[in-house]
Amino acid sequence: MTARTFATAAALLALALAVAAAVAITSLRGISETPTVDVAVPASAVQVSEDRAAGRVRDGLPPYRLHWDGQPPSAILVDVRTGTALAAAVFTDQGFARSRNAVRFTDGDVRFVLDPRRLPAGDASLAVRVEAVPPRGRFIAAALLTLLLALALPALVAFRRYTAAPLVQRPGWRTLPRQNQSGRGCPGSKDQRTDPVAHRHHGVGLGQQGTKRVVTRRGQLWCSQSSHPGAAYPDRRERRA
Numbered sequence: 001m002t003a004r005t006f007a008t009a010a011a012l013l014a015l016a017l018a019v020a021a022a023v024a025i026t027s028l029r030g031i032s033e034t035p036t037v038d039v040a041v042p043a044s045a046v047q048v049s050e051d052r053a054a055g056r057v058r059d060g061l062p063p064y065r066l067h068w069d070g071q072p073p074s075a076i077l078v079d080v081r082t083g084t085a086l087a088a089a090v091f092t093d094q095g096f097a098r099s100r101n102a103v104r105f106t107d108g109d110v111r112f113v114l115d116p117r118r119l120p121a122g123d124a125s126l127a128v129r130v131e132a133v134p135p136r137g138r139f140i141a142a143a144l145l146t147l148l149l150a151l152a153l154p155a156l157v158a159f160r161r162y163t164a165a166p167l168v169q170r171p172g173w174r175t176l177p178r179q180n181q182s183g184r185g186c187p188g189s190k191d192q193r194t195d196p197v198a199h200r201h202h203g204v205g206l207g208q209q210g211t212k213r214v215v216t217r218r219g220q221l222w223c224s225q226s227s228h229p230g231a232a233y234p235d236r237r238e239r240r241a
Helices: 003-032 093-098 137-164 196-200 236-240
Strands: 036-040 046-048 053-057 075-079 085-090 102-106 109-114 126-131 174-176 204-206 211-215 221-225
Touching: 003 137, 075 102, 075 109, 085 109, 093 102, 102 126, 109 126
Parallel strands: 085 102
Antiparallel strands: 036 126, 046 053, 053 109, 075 085, 075 126, 102 109, 174 221, 204 211, 211 221
């Protein structure tokens, strides 16, 4: 990878990261403020007994969506004329069963129970005030893309450093003491001055155990183990074939 290619790729990744982060933040602000919708409760939907009043609403409800943090939407029972809250929201069936004043909002259904003594006198207009949670798919997608780009940018920098480093300085190579300039010291390798394979590859020798040795211009010897003899530099006849 050339320096110009790396600079272009890094700039594009940084720009994409900034755009994705901005979209994620904007989407989070949009879904953090949840509007409410008042759905009227028909008089026929309310059943009153001596110990409690109960009802159910299924028409006109907003879609059931979770908040961005996984919290379920809430619903309360209100008196439309005065705006007074008559029953609070509960989020479990067990809590709804134990409560005398509660509203349970589930997918496509709102149930409520109320103490009959809390029912407004006269012709009361009841309504359930339900949270209309906006969809959070855009925020999740933008957040995931931001995370991926944040990981890709340092990975690109690390790859650039790896490809720009000399071969002998990459992981998997090791250097031997300076006195082994002739090629001696690599496990299973031959003397470079007498090894015809080493002379044929211009300073690179291959030992009997698949050990590749490189003698640098500074006289240092670098060794790398191969999986089998001849894996690093096959014979010319084999390459032609």
